[in-house]
Amino acid sequence: MWPSKIKHCRECGTAVEHRLPGDGDTKVRAICPRCGTIHYENPLNVVGTVPFWGPQGEQVLLCKRNIEPRWGKWTLPAGFMELGESTAQGAVRETQEEAGADIEILDLFTVLNVVRVGQVHLYYRARLLSDVFQPGHETQEARLFREEDIPWEDLAFRTVRETLRCYFADRRKGQFGVHTGDIS
Amino acid sequence: MWPSKIKHCRECGTAVEHRLPGDGDTKVRAICPRCGTIHYENPLNVVGTVPFWGPQGEQVLLCKRNIEPRWGKWTLPAGFMELGESTAQGAVRETQEEAGADIEILDLFTVLNVVRVGQVHLYYRARLLSDVFQPGHETQEARLFREEDIPWEDLAFRTVRETLRCYFADRRKGQFGVHTGDIS
Numbered sequence A, B: 001m002w003p004s005k006i007k008h009c010r011e012c013g014t015a016v017e018h019r020l021p022g023d024g025d026t027k028v029r030a031i032c033p034r035c036g037t038i039h040y041e042n043p044l045n046v047v048g049t050v051p052f053w054g055p056q057g058e059q060v061l062l063c064k065r066n067i068e069p070r071w072g073k074w075t076l077p078a079g080f081m082e083l084g085e086s087t088a089q090g091a092v093r094e095t096q097e098e099a100g101a102d103i104e105i106l107d108l109f110t111v112l113n114v115v116r117v118g119q120v121h122l123y124y125r126a127r128l129l130s131d132v133f134q135p136g137h138e139t140q141e142a143r144l145f146r147e148e149d150i151p152w153e154d155l156a157f158r159t160v161r162e163t164l165r166c167y168f169a170d171r172r173k174g175q176f177g178v179h180t181g182d183i184s
């Protein structure tokens, strides 16, 4: 049901077979007929921040994408988590890379499953330490938005929309929680 | 710094080179010199539950492992998240596979980074619907423990210990939150 991306063994280069491993595992895996390596394919984490500014956090930093997919659409700073970093460290790195923004990272804010594409998106709230940004090559423009100015129809991803919706709702309540959910 | 597991291209089987892609990416990747495929290696999610039983959730279900690593040690039901499922669905699946336990899944409870091994562990609280268990082949024994009987010195993983510690601490407070942290 989930097309495998693996055609050749990462260990020896032999063309793999897609079958049950026969070790009790109930999922079809890419298995090397020569060296026996079983290749697992798993969901990826996307980590990012909600960088806010102002005495009551009334403005949020968005980045206009300069890369595909969703070129020209607005997003919160986020990207794929890398080996050697924690979810929070990855979120800080992406915020620096995409927006050139200095932040103090705060609590985990949303954990959103996007099962269709095999991703889990984790966003942290983050206090901006400056309102001067130096966006990287992935970003056309980085700027602050008040709630009433958020380009809701031009957001790049549904996880960004849901995270922004939760942020402004919690801000009105005066209390921030952790929000979980599935994006279909 | 992070040894690549990839020696051959998954698309064409050619031996890969480990170098910067030259697209602005600052990380060394496994790149195919023949077809150009860039292979990314990313952290994996481990998903599981804290299955509790009793009017005040005073007992927790642990499984004695029948597989390596940590054969014979006790763990909460947990395993690698798969494509095609959400974090919560994966946690339910692992609980059924390892403990044969029927549960009602509740809120996300811990999000623990284990950077050293490239993993993020996510545990959900879960109400047991029965105290009869049918453990699978990965489990020698599945049984309920009160706080004072938890085999703290014989737990399989530090994320299990931290999650159990948070569970009993929150239970005493009468309020469950979401706990995040890094396991070194």
Ligand SMILES: [Zn+2]
Residues within 6 Å of the ligand: A009, A010, A011, A012, A013, A014, A032, A033, A034, A035, A036, A037
């Ligand atoms: Zn092989």
Ligand SMILES: [Zn+2]
Residues within 6 Å of the ligand: B009, B010, B011, B012, B013, B014, B032, B033, B034, B035, B036, B037
């Ligand atoms: Zn290739």
